[in-house]
Structures are given as structure tokens and as C-alpha cells.
Amino acid sequence: MINRRQTLALLGAAAATTALPFAAHAAAESPKTLRIGWQKNGVLALAKGNGALEKRFEQRGIDVSWSEFSSGPPLLEALGAGAIDFGPTGDVPPLFAQAAGGNLVYAGTYRGPPAGSAILVHKDSPLQSIADLKGKRVAFKRGSSAHNFTVKALRTAGLAVTDIVASDLSPPDAAAAFTAGQIDAWTIWDPYFAVAEKRPEARVLATGKGVVESWSFFLSNGDFAAAHGDVLTDVLDELALVGRSAQDNLDETVRILAKITGVPEDIQKVVLTREGADLGRVAGVTPEAIAYQQALADEFFDLKIVPKKLNVSDIVWRAKQA
Structure with missing residues (x-):
């Protein structure tokens, strides 16, 4: 299967809605350092690898620092606490962060391929369908996009997380x-999924295709967004440029990501060529994105997963015209 060292080194494909021009924002006094949290995935990893953001901000005298996170929940905890200024996550983590009163805002979006998430079982497992998961041990990171996929996948079989x-x-x-046989199934996203599905010990029970949408978000610390909206505008614009260039040169992108992460090129290629994958689809927070996120917030509140009713629009950052 996949060992801990491999998983800690992994990097996945980030994708999003079609890139949109980001509005110019009235400049304020620039911060000395832009602190970015990252999960080693997609366009943000590419920007880290090629120094695109460092080059963008060099003339403005802004340094860029990077902190690595294994998933969205701890990244957003750091973001809300002001330990970092900007970072990416899936759809569910921001709901828990908002419910907890974290000082953060939605700043941008990107969308990945639904087939980039899956529920894995052991090759010799008797489990053959989602319905067979009833009463079984299923692992996923609570508050992550895998949590959402698990909820929706179980629903297709008339089950709930409590089952x-x-x-x-x-x-x-x-x-x-999973490798030790301590769980029966594992809900996970790329590139962990891409690594695991190549192993003879694992079998795909279901993917997210036709089950769940794949919205992801860039978020910012609320105070940082209020004071340095021009910096956020530049970050999102640069990520869109990096993503479009990477998408136009996939073979080279595969090689670069493999070098950055240590993940073999064949696995990176699987991640970047799944149906619907597009690194260049970085966008602002559109009405469609807000509507999706609000529906998810309402659903998780009704299921008593999120502890309070949320209004997603309350924490959406909107770039101001100069």
C-alpha cells in the first residue's frame, strides 16, 4: 500500500473554475512578508516551485514564506489565528472554521475533478458496494472534503454517517x-488516491464522479484581506497565470511536480489528466461558488455535523475597484 513517508511527500492536482480577471484593489501599505500555507497541491505548489510569487512581489519588497499542512482543517486553524495569511482548502473545512469563529474569508476558488476522490477498500475485501459499508470502519479526515464525499456516497445507498x-x-x-488492516475503507483525494490505486493491495469501491462536486477555495486571514486586498488580487492573478501556463505544458508540469514532491511522474500524470482537471481554472468567488457552499453549510447543519447555522456570504472577500 502506501507508507507514511510517501503520504507526507504527496502533492495533488488543484483545479478550479475558469480563470477570471481579478479587480484592481486600492493599494495599502504593503506587508513585509506574505505567509502562505500550502498542502502541496497543484497550482500553489507550482508557484512555490518556480518562485512565481516571490518574483511578483520582489519589486514591492514583500517576502514570501511557506508553511506546509497535510489537510485543510489545521491550515484554516492557523489562518484564522493569524499565523498565516493565505492558503487553499477543500469545501468542508471553511464551514467548521467559520462555525468556530475563525477570522478568515473566502478569497478565490478552483475546481478539481470529482473522480479525483475515492473510497478505497482492500483488494480481497468482501465489500462490493457502498451499501456494504454499513457497520464498517471507514476512515476520513473529519471536516475535510472527504467528509463531504463520504456523506454523499453513503446517501446514494440510503445510509448515513451514523451507519x-x-x-x-x-x-x-x-x-x-489501511495498510495495517485497521480500517475497512478509506475516503481520500488525489494524489493519495492516485498512489493507492496503483497498488495491488487496494481496490476502488467508488469515486466522486456523479456523486459530489469538487469545489475548493483559497482563503485569507480576515485582517490581512482587509488591510492588503491589493496583495490578494496579485496572488490570485499570479496563480491563474501559473495555472494556465502549466495546463498548456502538461508534460513539463508533470516533471516539475514530480521533482517538487518526489511523487513518480506516472502518478502525477494520472492526477493531472483526470476528467475535468484544469490547473488554469483559478477564479474569484462567484455567485455559483457561494450558492454551492451555502447549500453544503445548510446540509451539514441539518445533519448536526456543523454546530451552527452559517451565512457563507458573511465571510466572502470581494476585491474593491480602484
Whole structure:
């Protein structure tokens, strides 16, 4: 299967809605450092690897620092606490962060291929359908996009999360538990999924295709967004440029990402060529994105997963025209 060292080194494909021009924002006094949290995935990893953001901000005297996270929940905790200024995550983590009163805002979007998430079982497992998960031990990171996929996948079989034995495990811990046979199934996203599906010990029970949409978001610390909206505008614009260039040169992008992450090129190619994958689809927070996120917030509140009713629009950053 996949070991802890491999999973800690992984990097996945980030994708999004079609890139839109970002509005110019009235400039304020620039920060000395832009602190970015990243999960080693897609366009942000490429920007880190080629120094695009460092080059963009060099003339403005802004340094860029990077902090790595294994999943969205801890990244957003750091963001809300002001330990970092900007970072990416899936759809569910911002709901928990907002419910907890985190000081953060939605700043941009990107969309990945639904088939980039999957529920894995052991090759020799008797589990053959989602319905067979009833009463079984299923691992996913609580508050992550895998949580959302698990909820929706179970619903297709008339089940709820309460019908399984849920294990709240980070990707590295879940990978180790899966290998050791301590869990029956594992809900996970690329590139962990792309690595695992190439292993003879694992079998794909279901993917997210036809089950769940794949919205992801860039978020910013609320105080940083209020004071330095011009910096956010430049960050999103640069990521869109990096993504479009990478998408136009996939072979080279595969090689670059493999070098950055240590993940083999054949696995990177799987991630970047899944149906619907497009690194250049970085966008602002559109009405469609807000509507999707609000529906998800309402659903998770009704299921008593999120502890309070949320109004997503309350924490959406909108670039101001100069």
C-alpha cells in the first residue's frame, strides 16, 4: 500500500473554475512578508516551485514564506489565528472554521475533478458496494472534503454517517491504518488516491464522479484581506497565470511536480489528466461558488455535523475597484 513517508511527500492536482480577471484593489501599505500555507497541491505548489510569487512581489519588497499542512482543517486553524495569511482548502473545512469563529474569508476558488476522490477498500475485501459499508470502519479526515464525499456516497445507498464506524484520521495516519488492516475503507483525494490505486493491495469501491462536486477555495486571514486586498488580487492573478501556463505544458508540469514532491511522474500524470482537471481554472468567488457552499453549510447543519447555522456570504472577500 502506501507508507507514511510517501503520504507526507504527496502533492495533488488543484483545479478550479475558469480563470477570471481579478479587480484592481486600492493599494495599502504593503506587508513585509506574505505567509502562505500550502498542502502541496497543484497550482500553489507550482508557484512555490518556480518562485512565481516571490518574483511578483520582489519589486514591492514583500517576502514570501511557506508553511506546509497535510489537510485543510489545521491550515484554516492557523489562518484564522493569524499565523498565516493565505492558503487553499477543500469545501468542508471553511464551514467548521467559520462555525468556530475563525477570522478568515473566502478569497478565490478552483475546481478539481470529482473522480479525483475515492473510497478505497482492500483488494480481497468482501465489500462490493457502498451499501456494504454499513457497520464498517471507514476512515476520513473529519471536516475535510472527504467528509463531504463520504456523506454523499453513503446517501446514494440510503445510509448515513451514523451507519458506519467513522475514524477521524489524517491522510498519513489513514494510509498507515489501511495498510495495517485497521480500517475497512478509506475516503481520500488525489494524489493519495492516485498512489493507492496503483497498488495491488487496494481496490476502488467508488469515486466522486456523479456523486459530489469538487469545489475548493483559497482563503485569507480576515485582517490581512482587509488591510492588503491589493496583495490578494496579485496572488490570485499570479496563480491563474501559473495555472494556465502549466495546463498548456502538461508534460513539463508533470516533471516539475514530480521533482517538487518526489511523487513518480506516472502518478502525477494520472492526477493531472483526470476528467475535468484544469490547473488554469483559478477564479474569484462567484455567485455559483457561494450558492454551492451555502447549500453544503445548510446540509451539514441539518445533519448536526456543523454546530451552527452559517451565512457563507458573511465571510466572502470581494476585491474593491480602484
